[in-house]
Amino acid sequence: MSISLRQLRYFIATAELGQISLAAVHLSISQSAITTAVKELEQIIGVSLFLRTPQGMDLTEAGRQFLSHAYDIMKKVDEATHLNFISSEIEGILTVAATYTVIGYFLPLHIERLRRLYPKLEIQLFEQNRESIEEGLLTNRYDISVLLTSNILNPSLTTTRLLGSARRLWVPAQHHLLQRDVVGLKEISEEPYIMLTVDEAAHSSLKYWSGTPYQPKVILRTSSVEAVRSMVANGLGVAILSDMVHRPWSLEGRRIETINLQDPIPAMDVGLAWRKNIEPSPAMMAFRSYFQQTLHLPVFNK
The missing domain is CATH 3.40.190.10 (Periplasmic binding protein-like II)
Structure with missing residues (x-):
């Protein structure tokens, strides 16, 4: 028997609310449906997830560990159902500026993947220092940049962190x-x-x-x-x-x-930067969406 998303939802509601009756009201289902789902989960996993007490349902140590995995699974499902799909038919030119470290140790693999995902999109890559990149973004010489973001203080630029390298x-x-x-x-x-x-x-x-x-x-x-x-x-x-x-x-x-x-x-933070309050082009949206989905990040703000 395999674990279902329904069982995970019922388990999470019971763990968070501490009582089957409250979980049933919250989910608008019967208490017996939750009781059955929890028992099925325990049979599949082979351990008790809850301690049944007069006050309600307390997680066991195994239950606490399983709750963490359940959260991860439901998060992935939510991400998968809210993907910002962008057509591979996007075409045009995207000018991308990047600093020395980013070009040398981070960006090439992603540029290669982007070119396979969007074969009609021409990505023009430029290596510059931070000051030149900031000036180029503000004067529209570059559409977007990938760089070390910790030293960017210009209020006219929007930055978002992609990853931190210890x-x-x-x-x-x-x-x-x-x-x-x-x-x-x-x-x-x-x-x-x-x-x-x-x-x-x-x-x-x-x-x-x-x-x-x-x-x-x-x-x-x-x-x-x-x-x-x-x-x-x-x-x-x-x-x-x-x-x-x-x-x-x-x-x-x-x-x-x-x-x-x-x-x-x-840590050394690598991120994206672009001019604030601009309407992103389809090419920019594709570039940003690629990193958001590849690195499992929240949706970026404009």
Whole structure:
């Protein structure tokens, strides 16, 4: 016997309201229908989901775990029934600006998928820094952008977060910090540090360093992620960078390890930006809808 959506709805209502009678009123069905559905679920799963008490229905530990899965299933069903389907026949030109990190480590796979989904849509891609992208969006040189959104403050732009990539400490294999139970900015400040500068990485890193009494002992500032990777792998320093740009091996074939940090280090946020209060073109709608559905995000605002 398989689990039905009806059983899940009845189970969730009972779990939330705590009484079969209240769940029955809420769903406008009989109490016996809910009782039967819950018993069927328990038989399928093989565990008790509720403790029956004089006060009502209390979730067991298994019931609490199953409720979490039930919420996930119903959320997916809701998303599937409210998809914003966009015709693959969309055509025209979409100008997309992106920053160095996004083009190098995030966007190519998605551009390839978009071109297969919308074969008549020409996506023109431009690499620019944040300031040039902001100016280009406001002057209509670009339709939309994909970039690191944390430094965008222009009130004339709308931004939406696509994902956050955690920042961790990069160290070479066999580094002594790998043996410690706890590593924070205090320990890192005692190590030679490689500072990445591209996409305002240095500015972002100094934000979280400035909230502490410590400072990195910078021995090199570079705009090249591969230079950071090589320097770290060869034991010349350490760095804090995001998982998005991490690769476990340098070009020389030497291993790079990562360490979770004790101090609160903000994730690197990748998102979309476009000019506020514009009427999005079908091409823009298709671009935004692709990311919303692919990454399971809420519907974007205009």
